[in-house]
Amino acid sequence: MSLLIADQLTKTYSASGWFRSKESAGSGVNDISFVIEEGMCLGILGESGAGKSTIAKMVLGLLRPESGKVLFQGVDLYRSDRAVRKLWRRDLQVVFQDCYSAVNPRMTIRQIIGEPLRNYEQMSSKEEQRIIGELLETVGLDPGDMRKTPKEMSGGQLQRVNIARAIALKPKLIVLDEPVSSLDMIVQKQILLHLRELKEKYGLSYLFISHDVLAVNVLSDQVAIVDKGMMVETIDTASLFDCVHPVSKRIVLS
Numbered sequence: 612m613s614l615l616i617a618d619q620l621t622k623t624y625s626a627s628g629w630f631r632s633k634e635s636a637g638s639g640v641n642d643i644s645f646v647i648e649e650g651m652c653l654g655i656l657g658e659s660g661a662g663k664s665t666i667a668k669m670v671l672g673l674l675r676p677e678s679g680k681v682l683f684q685g686v687d688l689y690r691s692d693r694a695v696r697k698l699w700r701r702d703l704q705v706v707f708q709d710c711y712s713a714v715n716p717r718m719t720i721r722q723i724i725g726e727p728l729r730n731y732e733q734m735s736s737k738e739e740q741r742i743i744g745e746l747l748e749t750v751g752l753d754p755g756d757m758r759k760t761p762k763e764m765s766g767g768q769l770q771r772v773n774i775a776r777a778i779a780l781k782p783k784l785i786v787l788d789e790p791v792s793s794l795d796m797i798v799q800k801q802i803l804l805h806l807r808e809l810k811e812k813y814g815l816s817y818l819f820i821s822h823d824v825l826a827v828n829v830l831s832d833q834v835a836i837v838d839k840g841m842m843v844e845t846i847d848t849a850s851l852f853d854c855v856h857p858v859s860k861r862i863v864l865s
């Protein structure tokens with residue numbers, strides 16, 4: 612059974628009032644379909660406004676499609692009850708682009724990473740501390756960092772904290788929504804390679820949203836290229852630079 616199936620997802624935004632413009636009226640995504648198998652990373656590659664975040668939100672259960680469905684582990688996300696969705700939430704995590712707004716600045720790193728553990732697991736404070744220490748080591752940080760607050764971390768370190776929080780419950784799939792775009796090139800590469808290692812070590816699957824061909828090339832097994840809300844081509848990453856669709860060529864080879 613495939614881990615995630617997105618089947619003909621369509622969402623149209625209706626711009627209104629002061630914000631109505633030719634560009635935004637009728638925008639969104641149309642007839643988006645893809646499959647993610649266990650242990651696989653699918654990259655969604657497209658320029659700004661192509662519809663990448665809309666796709667991510669629909670997969671995460673945050674935006675109901677007008678038509679089409681999202682099946683996660685065989686369960687139809689938008690037709691399941693709250694209890695099923697809570698279980699489903701555990702296996703499907705997310706890392707957003709803006710590492711600072713993804714965390715509560717008043718919490719310590721221990722509280723941030725411990726949040727999903729407290730929501731889903733019952734464990735002693737000592738056990739929680741041990742697991743958080745291990746998670747910090749797994750993402751290349753020092754266990755002593757758990758006493759820090761977000762403002763004492765660099766952007767790259769804080770994004771590693773967000774990754775530690777995302778893997779805390781050993782999810783099946785992580786949606787990575789431009790996870791390295793706000794970091795400098797060297798840190799971007801370190802984190803992408805680290806995500807690749809984690810994927811191989813724990814058999815994780817990723818939906819990797821990006822506008823960056825090189826980043827997609829590092830992490831993805833397959834790439835779906837989106838443009839103006841449509842999926843124009845899906846291609847194995849090994850053949851990415853041999854893409855055939857004119858839009859893919861423009862995006863990949865520019």
Ligand SMILES: Nc1ncnc2c1ncn2[C@@H]1O[C@H](COP(=O)(O)OP(=O)(O)OP(=O)(O)O)[C@@H](O)[C@H]1O
Nearest residue numbers: 624626635638639658659660661662663664665666
């Ligand atoms: N809430 C909204 N209301 C109206 N239009 C929207 C809304 N959200 C997105 N859009 C429009 O839908 C299209 C797709 O937006 P989306 O944010 O999914 O693109 P994106 O590829 O993620 O872009 P970026 O890389 O700039 O974040 C764009 O034309 C955008 O203006």
